[in-house]
Amino acid sequence: xxxxxxxxxVPDPSTLxxxxxxxxxxxxxxxxxxxxxxxxxxxxxxxxxxxxxxxxAKRGWCFPPFILGYDxxxxxxxxxxxxxxxxxxxxxxxAAIGAFAxxxxxxxxxxxxxxxxxxxxxxxxxxxxxxxYAAVVNVAxxxxxxxxxxxxxxxxxGSVCCMVAKALGAKVIALAGDAEKAESxxxxxxxxxxxxMEADWIKQVMDFTNGQGVDAVLDNTGMxxxxxxxxxxxxxxxxxxFAARKGVMEDVKMNKxxxxxxxxxxxRFGESGRRYPEELQRIWDGYLGMxxxxxxTPLFYGKYKGLEDVGRALGDLxxxxxxxxxxxxxxxxxxxxxx
Ligand SMILES: NC(=O)c1ccc[n+]([C@@H]2O[C@H](COP(=O)([O-])OP(=O)(O)OC[C@H]3O[C@@H](n4cnc5c(N)ncnc54)[C@H](OP(=O)(O)O)[C@@H]3O)[C@@H](O)[C@H]2O)c1
Numbered sequence: 347x348x349x350x351x352x353x354x355x356v357p358d359p360s361t362l363x364x365x366x367x368x369x370x371x372x373x374x375x376x377x378x379x380x381x382x383x384x385x386x387x388x389x390x391x392x393x394x395x396x397x398x399x400x401x402x403a404k405r406g407w408c409f410p411p412f413i414l415g416y417d418x419x420x421x422x423x424x425x426x427x428x429x430x431x432x433x434x435x436x437x438x439x440x441a442a443i444g445a446f447a448x449x450x451x452x453x454x455x456x457x458x459x460x461x462x463x464x465x466x467x468x469x470x471x472x473x474x475x476x477x478x479y480a481a482v483v484n485v486a487x488x489x490x491x492x493x494x495x496x497x498x499x500x501x502x503x504g505s506v507c508c509m510v511a512k513a514l515g516a517k518v519i520a521l522a523g524d525a526e527k528a529e530s531x532x533x534x535x536x537x538x539x540x541x542x543m544e545a546d547w548i549k550q551v552m553d554f555t556n557g558q559g560v561d562a563v564l565d566n567t568g569m570x571x572x573x574x575x576x577x578x579x580x581x582x583x584x585x586x587x588f589a590a591r592k593g594v595m596e597d598v599k600m601n602k603x604x605x606x607x608x609x610x611x612x613x614r615f616g617e618s619g620r621r622y623p624e625e626l627q628r629i630w631d632g633y634l635g636m637x638x639x640x641x642x643t644p645l646f647y648g649k650y651k652g653l654e655d656v657g658r659a660l661g662d663l664x665x666x667x668x669x670x671x672x673x674x675x676x677x678x679x680x681x682x683x684x685x
Contacts, residue, residue, distance in 0.1 A: 349447035350414045350656050355396030360661025362394060364653040367413070370444075372451040377432060378423040379452065381676045383470035384445045385417040386659040387502050388589055393443075394660065397593075408443060415446030415656075419460060419470035421679060423449070430454045439469035446656050448676060458630065463638045471644035471671040472637055477586065477615035478506035478564075479633040479642075482514065484625075485613045486562040486584045490515030493555055495576055497521045498566030498589050499540075500531055500669035505645050507564040507586075508537050513641040519551060519560065521567075523666055530669055534645060551576045559606075568595070570610060574602045585612045645670025652676070 348364040356362060372378045392398035393414060400408040419439035422432055432438060432454050440457035444450050460469040481503075482488050494511040498504040499520030508518050518537040522528035528542045541550050551560065559578035568588035577583065588595070603610060619626035636642045647670045650659050659672045 347448040348653050349444075350653060352394055352410050352412050352414050354410045355401070356394055358661075359391050359394035359664060360657050362414070362657040362660065364446075364656070367447070369449050370451045372424060372426065375426055375453055376451040377425050377438075377454055377457070379418070379420040379438060379450050379457070380423050380679065381418050381420040381445065381448055381450055382437075382466045382679055383419045383673050383675055384415050384656070385470050385473065385502075385671055385673050386415070386446070386656060386663060387417065387474060387671075388663060390414055390416060390446075391660050391664050413444040413447050413450075415444060416441050417470060417473045418442075418445035418450060419466035419473065420450070420677075425454075432457065432459065437466055437469075439466065439473045441473055446653060446674075448653070458634075461634060461638050467646075467673050467675070468637070468644050471646060471673045472506070472633075472642070474502055475506035476629055476633045477613070478503045479510050479636065480615060480618075480629045481564055481584050481586055481613050482507055482510040482562075483632060484629065485611060486564060486582050488514050488516050488562055491517075492561035493517045493519065493558075493578075494562045494564065495519040495521065495551060495560040495573070496564045496566070497569050497573070498587070499535075499537070500527055501566055501589065502671050503586055504564070504566045505535065505670050506642065507566070508535060509642045510636065511562075511564075512536055513636060516561075519554060521547070527666070527669055534669065548572065548575050567591070570596055570598050571602075574598070574606065574608060574610075577606050577608055580607045580609075582609045582611070585610065644673075647672050650674040 347369040349367045351365050400406045422436050437460040438457040442452045442456045494516045496504050496507045511518050519539045520537040522542050525542050528540045531540045541547050563573040563583045565585050566587045567590035573583045647668045662668050
């Protein structure tokens with residue numbers, strides 16, 4: 347089969363092209379999935395470069411040679427023995443290293459059935475963002491009428507944070523890295539204000555909130571000090587990621603939290619799900635419920651077809667051109683597989 351193999355880490359992932367590798371054979375507890383779509387993201391750029399925490403020589407587990415990629419959707423080709431919940435021919439989506447390939451073997455627990463209401467393309471685009479739903483609904487506990495600010499709002503997590511907050515009836519301020527991207531976001535995203543993070547951007551936040559500040563911040567880039575400056579009294583900050591920090595973490599003065607009675611909370615979706623599986627199921631039910639009723643719809647960026655386009659997608663991500671999600675069509679077979 348064709349796959350994006352990483353024989354060694356690469357400085358520039360846009361140079362990656364598919365190569366021929368053996369089609370994987372499922373282990374006794376694995377299903378084999380024909381990949382119809384994959385969705386490159388920030389973490390894939392880091393994995394390709396060897397800069398992700400999973401590549402850490404001491405604590406990591408992801409080392410060359412490996413097949414790149416994480417989020418995918420596809421059609422089940424085979425199930426183990428008596429089979430579990432998922433059956434041959436069903437459409438599934440999920441996340442597992444090795445997704446930039448024509449086939450992938452995964453444990454059944456790594457996938458979910460694609461609801462009938464959704465295409466594989468949509469399921470793939472949204473497969474990694476249940477974290478955004480949980481962060482807005484369960485952690486920040488956003489309520490109708492509140493004002494929410496989202497950093498990295500153009501990104502996979504950030505764009506869905508914006509959508510979920512809007513669906514809950516909040517006003518949303520989306521932060522953008524540059525003017526060109528901000529213009530695209532104004533056209534394509536349902537938010538109340540897009541602010542480019544230039545010199546006076548905090549003043550723009552305070553003006554929009556009549557000097558009160560925002561009730562909640564969903565921070566995908568690592569900007570807690572700035573978030574505190576924008577925060578209302580008793581405001582909440584949820585730390586989701588550090589996309590802008592280049593590995594250098596912030597120092598935060600604790601008195602600033604006291605002065606605003608601020609709550610700052612980190613949220614690690616994967617680990618939370620492993621520790622609290624019942625809560626995870628409730629999160630997925632809520633998230634898929636919003637997707638099925640169309641309250642959340644993916645924001646697709648560009649057109650990418652075939653594994654040959656994965657390198658271009660990774661380059662666009664690294665160049666920060668992307669808003670919303672990239673989905674690469676790997677095979678066009680999902681509709682015939684509908685049961
Ligand atoms: N907490 C969790 O459980 C969890 C789960 C998954 C991912 N994450 C983390 O959450 C963060 C966001 O993930 P994502 O998938 O949404 O990433 P993404 O799609 O690449 O989006 C990141 C956004 O951050 C902004 N950004 C600012 N400075 C950046 C920089 N130097 N490099 C790249 N982007 C920069 C970009 O918007 P502008 O260009 O407009 O500034 C970009 O749209 C990542 O750090 C990821 O590792 C956390």
